[in-house]
Amino acid sequence: MPIIKEFMTQDHRDCDDTFAAMEQKANSEGLAATQELYQKMASEMEHHFQMEERVLFPAFEEKTGMTQGPTQMMRMEHTQMRSLIQEIGEALESDNKDRFFGLTETMMIMLQQHNMKEEQMLYTMIQQHMSAENDQLIMMMDAMITE
Numbered sequence: 001m002p003i004i005k006e007f008m009t010q011d012h013r014d015c016d017d018t019f020a021a022m023e024q025k026a027n028s029e030g031l032a033a034t035q036e037l038y039q040k041m042a043s044e045m046e047h048h049f050q051m052e053e054r055v056l057f058p059a060f061e062e063k064t065g066m067t068q069g070p071t072q073m074m075r076m077e078h079t080q081m082r083s084l085i086q087e088i089g090e091a092l093e094s095d096n097k098d099r100f101f102g103l104t105e106t107m108m109i110m111l112q113q114h115n116m117k118e119e120q121m122l123y124t125m126i127q128q129h130m131s132a133e134n135d136q137l138i139m140m141m142d143a144m145i146t147e
Contacts, residue, residue, distance in 0.1 A: 001135045004056070005123040007142075011051070012115045015044045019111070023104050031095050038092055042085050049078045051141040059137055060126045070122045077114050081107065 002010070022037040057071040084107045091100040130137060 001138055003127060004130065004134055004137060005119070005127045007138050008048075008051075008056070008123055009119050011048050012119065015041070015048055016111065016115075018044050019104075019108070023101075023108075026092075026097075026100060026104075031092050031097055031100055034092060038089060042089065045081065045085060047144065049082070051144055053078065055137060055140045055144065056126060059133060060130060063129050063133075070117070070125070074114070074118060074122065077110070081110060081114070084110065 018037065018041045022034055022041045025037050026034040053075060057075070061067045061071055084103060088100060088103045088107065091097075091103055127134075
């Protein structure tokens with residue numbers, strides 16, 4: 001069983017790869033060909049957010065009593081990214097290439113900063129406090145299904 005930090009970092013990479021594939025397809029084949037990859041990207045991102053918001057963050061907050069710290073900031077950033085994902089979908093639907101690529105550029109910058117904060121700070125903190133619950137938390141996150 002991987003440790004939480006490795007498990008979540010790998011999930012970041014998987015989401016990033018799908019996001020990059022979506023951008024690449026939009027660039028090479030046009031927005032109309034990108035709908036399926038957009039849906040996959042949106043679904044993977046939401047699944048990642050849900051793993052954190054429904055399992056990882058509450059367990060960490062309960063154990064440490066830290067509810068207004070880094071987890072609160074990450075939830076706020078998730079809200080911003082959900083909004084951006086929706087706007088990317090709207091740009092895709094209206095076949096607005098300039099808006100699509102402007103939004104994906106913004107999203108990429110936000111993702112890089114967000115992932116770095118989680119990987120370098122938050123996941124390390126979680127690992128330090130939750131090592132005894134590592135396997136249980138990973139199994140719970142791995143079993144999650146999001147609509």
